[in-house]
Amino acid sequence: MKANDIREEFLSFFRSKEHTIVPSAPMVIKNDPTLMFTNAGMNQFKDIFLGNQPASHKRIANSQKCLRVSGKHNDLEEVGLDTYHHTMFEMLGNWSFGDYFKKEAIEWAWEFLTVVLGIPVERIYATVFEGDAEQDVPRDDEAAGFWKSCFREAENHIIDGSKKDNFWEMGDTGPCGPCSEIHVDLRSDSERAEKPGHLMVNTGHPLVIEIWNLVFIQYNRRAGGELELLPEKHVDTGMGFERLCMVIQNKKSNYDTDIFQPLIAASARVTGKPYGENNEWDTAHRVIADHLRTVAFSVADGQLPSNNRAGYVIRRILRRAVRYGYTSLGMREPFMYSLLPTLTETMGGHYPELAAQEGIITRVIREEEQAFLRTLGKGLRMIEQKVKALKQSGGTRFPGSDAFELFDTYGFPVDLTQLILRENSMTLDEEAFRAELNVQKNRSRDDAAVSAEDWVVLEEAESTLFTGYDRTEDNIRIVRYRRVISRGKETFHLVFDRTPFYAESGGQTGDKGYITSEDEKIRITDTVRENNLIIHFAGQLPKKPSAGFRAVVDSSARRDTARNHTATHLMHHALREVLGSHVEQKGSLVTPERLRFDFSHFRQVTPEEIAAVEEKVNEMIMNNIPSEVHDDTPVNEALAMGAIALFGEKYGEKVRVVSFGDSVELCGGTHVSDTGSIGLFKIISEGAVAAGVRRIEAVTGSGALAYLNGKLNKLNEITAMLRSTGDPVANISKLLAENSSLRQTIERMQNSAAAEAGRRLAAGAVTAGSCRIYSGLLDATTAEILRNIAHQIRESDSSSIIIIGTADEGKASMVIGLGDKAAGTTGLNAVEMIKAVAADISGGGGGQPLLATAGGKKPGGLSDAIAKAVEMVRKVL
RNA sequence: GGGGAUUUAGCUCAGUUGGUCAGAGCACCUGCCUUGCACGCAGGGGGUCAAGGGUUCGACUCCCUUAAUCUCCA
Numbered sequence: 048m049k050a051n052d053i054r055e056e057f058l059s060f061f062r063s064k065e066h067t068i069v070p071s072a073p074m075v076i077k078n079d080p081t082l083m084f085t086n087a088g089m090n091q092f093k094d095i096f097l098g099n100q101p102a103s104h105k106r107i108a109n110s111q112k113c114l115r116v117s118g119k120h121n122d123l124e125e126v127g128l129d130t131y132h133h134t135m136f137e138m139l140g141n142w143s144f145g146d147y148f149k150k151e152a153i154e155w156a157w158e159f160l161t162v163v164l165g166i167p168v169e170r171i172y173a174t175v176f177e178g179d180a181e182q183d184v185p186r187d188d189e190a191a192g193f194w195k196s197c198f199r200e201a202e203n204h205i206i207d208g209s210k211k212d213n214f215w216e217m218g219d220t221g222p223c224g225p226c227s228e229i230h231v232d233l234r235s236d237s238e239r240a241e242k243p244g245h246l247m248v249n250t251g252h253p254l255v256i257e258i259w260n261l262v263f264i265q266y267n268r269r270a271g272g273e274l275e276l277l278p279e280k281h282v283d284t285g286m287g288f289e290r291l292c293m294v295i296q297n298k299k300s301n302y303d304t305d306i307f308q309p310l311i312a313a314s315a316r317v318t319g320k321p322y323g324e325n326n327e328w329d330t331a332h333r334v335i336a337d338h339l340r341t342v343a344f345s346v347a348d349g350q351l352p353s354n355n356r357a358g359y360v361i362r363r364i365l366r367r368a369v370r371y372g373y374t375s376l377g378m379r380e381p382f383m384y385s386l387l388p389t390l391t392e393t394m395g396g397h398y399p400e401l402a403a404q405e406g407i408i409t410r411v412i413r414e415e416e417q418a419f420l421r422t423l424g425k426g427l428r429m430i431e432q433k434v435k436a437l438k439q440s441g442g443t444r445f446p447g448s449d450a451f452e453l454f455d456t457y458g459f460p461v462d463l464t465q466l467i468l469r470e471n472s473m474t475l476d477e478e479a480f481r482a483e484l485n486v487q488k489n490r491s492r493d494d495a496a497v498s499a500e501d502w503v504v505l506e507e508a509e510s511t512l513f514t515g516y517d518r519t520e521d522n523i524r525i526v527r528y529r530r531v532i533s534r535g536k537e538t539f540h541l542v543f544d545r546t547p548f549y550a551e552s553g554g555q556t557g558d559k560g561y562i563t564s565e566d567e568k569i570r571i572t573d574t575v576r577e578n579n580l581i582i583h584f585a586g587q588l589p590k591k592p593s594a595g596f597r598a599v600v601d602s603s604a605r606r607d608t609a610r611n612h613t614a615t616h617l618m619h620h621a622l623r624e625v626l627g628s629h630v631e632q633k634g635s636l637v638t639p640e641r642l643r644f645d646f647s648h649f650r651q652v653t654p655e656e657i658a659a660v661e662e663k664v665n666e667m668i669m670n671n672i673p674s675e676v677h678d679d680t681p682v683n684e685a686l687a688m689g690a691i692a693l694f695g696e697k698y699g700e701k702v703r704v705v706s707f708g709d710s711v712e713l714c715g716g717t718h719v720s721d722t723g724s725i726g727l728f729k730i731i732s733e734g735a736v737a738a739g740v741r742r743i744e745a746v747t748g749s750g751a752l753a754y755l756n757g758k759l760n761k762l763n764e765i766t767a768m769l770r771s772t773g774d775p776v777a778n779i780s781k782l783l784a785e786n787s788s789l790r791q792t793i794e795r796m797q798n799s800a801a802a803e804a805g806r807r808l809a810a811g812a813v814t815a816g817s818c819r820i821y822s823g824l825l826d827a828t829t830a831e832i833l834r835n836i837a838h839q840i841r842e843s844d845s846s847s848i849i850i851i852g853t854a855d856e857g858k859a860s861m862v863i864g865l866g867d868k869a870a871g872t873t874g875l876n877a878v879e880m881i882k883a884v885a886a887d888i889s890g891g892g893g894g895q896p897l898l899a900t901a902g903g904k905k906p907g908g909l910s911d912a913i914a915k916a917v918e919m920v921r922k923v924l
Numbered sequence: 925g926g927g928g929a930u931u932u933a934g935c936u937c938a939g940u941u942g943g944u945c946a947g948a949g950c951a952c953c954u955g956c957c958u959u960g961c962a963c964g965c966a967g968g969g970g971g972u973c974a975a976g977g978g979u980u981c982g983a984c985u986c987c988c989u990u991a992a993u994c995u996c997c998a
Binding site for chain 2: 146153213354356359418422451455456457458459485486488489490492493494574701788830834835837838858859860861878881885888890892893894895898899900901902903904
């Protein structure tokens, strides 16, 4: 059975059990500071389990794309080395929210595996929670009982498991419960006869594996650690799709299934290194296949590789694959992007976002590959230098600090460093390297240490009511608060029963403002959303938190933000009209000051196109289109209205639709009521942000006016300075031409003046011993010309001693120069001389032994200084 | 969020305790020689040394602030 069929069988099986099939949530998580990626099928239902949100359906099933880069089975550096680690995987899951429980969950799992998929019963094992006396939790006899009726007499296929394997918890507190894992024994008959499967479960054998975990959520763990029974019990299951396919397709490795084989075959073809012939090549192919999948899906979800947080994780994964291609397969040019059509072919059916964005994903990956190959090239040059130096000094032990610098500052992978060292019969001081790495880790950890104290709950409230769409002030009560210490600074997080403050979301920044009661006023510096809570940041805690407060949003900032947000929608619409419908939003930032919009487009946006977009948006502003907002619109209805939805964005069942004429978007942000109040829209920059992604920044309203006025004022100033009513452009180009010819003239004149001054000096030069002293006070010359003159004389007369000075606008400059021969015979040093006489002009000086300069504030002292220096020369002659 | 690095001509980059130091190669322009696959020779144009402050007689160079990019860690 093909992988795509297996997935379909799963979904249709649970559809037949009255489950609603929902699409996979995006793999990249946007609005949860605690989690960057979806790492389990249940993530998107977290709020339901926490009781923050009612379930839309009692029974749900889906296939969820997940990403894990750390954890016991998913350490990034392990992927590819063996046959079962992955960064990205799919998890098949079925859920019951207060509906069916252990009996159905177990029976259906059994039915699906043994009847639908036909896995031999004698190869299946199930584990149940053995109980925990300390917590006073009994063995899960209930689950064991249902398993018994499945396995019948084969009772040794039911195995007790410890708290570690068979008790699932969401976090330190919250919903939890016992679970039952289903394991499959894929070993050969002879091996199984030798050592029965029930002894092999959970021993880490690659062919005796867990494929499905059924979690029975029946407890809530309170902050004190004690468990309480939940009134509503839930089922949460997760089955590793890749493993299941390996079982069904009778393979020894996930990578041998038809999920990965096409990719691996393509990789083998492109690199010319067949799979299955060479261990090193095979590892590289597995790494490439796994990582390409992860990166492609992330980009499809709108997460581009970047240099921090989630984007950085993606970049690191891609680079790891490039590294394997580079060292193991000898690939020196980008190639992974060319495997994308194969991926789309195998997975694009179930995940349409892949096919829809193939073009941009390809470009992004190719660009990233190129960028990393450049980084590698630079690193290679640096390490070669260091190796050469070490070789010359006869050493063979490469310092750990150097390797760390290459790695930390220039991103040069340490395993590549080791490879190169081996080729040069050198070794790396690994201990020193690791020590440096640890220093860096500790520093980062210390910095990141934020201690959030427990919430102080004043009132129980499920979620905050946002009232800010139609008002900027409201009467509120604080329902909970907590103290947060971050880098020695104390802040407070406040949660209200209702709030007019908009929490940062959808690119729009959080509101600022204050809350006030009868006798105090507290500033709110930012507002963010954490799951279902709207958190207000405050520098201090009210003296009486339980008092009622008036919450007041900075309404002028809010109005500016609304102008920019609406303008963003209008521009998005205009961009699609001007450039084409391939324009997809890739990112957005809306602040009171400006708006920034990233979108997919493959060429530079020409000035003409920019102008056209601006014109369209301003036209929509002048037409004063009223806003139309529909709250709680079902998703499909919204899409039918032509609303633009974003890939990689998770929408609930009901969405908010914001439209201005033809611009229709799903959006939770705050907007103006009529486009006319935007006033004016002006694009201030356009540029590239990644391959196939452009960025536009723009301003509106008073910001746009200020921008234009600034430009106009500059132009007015220029025109005024030109004292001409003519075209300033023509005037300036004329000026520039004049300027350049004048500069040449001046240069010539200065040269001849310097030559003339030199001649005069030469005429007045005094022969003293074997040297000639050129001394004197020149006028109206800069220090630079003085230097030039001295230099010229030095060059033409190696027996010269030059001591000259000039006064310029109350400042005195002096230069002392020595010809090569003069310096040799007298043993004089220009630096010492100039320092000795600089005091006479109240200044200081220095330079090189043969040519030194000085400057001071007392031009009157110049003649004395020169005389003194001449005196010094005469003394040694 | 923290550490490190980078920012110099259109491009790729040199620039040594602060002082004839604003450079090279490629590209461009002109002329000559040649007609050809990176031709050669001679000459030339092109710079806010990322931005803004500061120290100094003097700053590409030292200090501070800011920005962008790269990179590692969280």
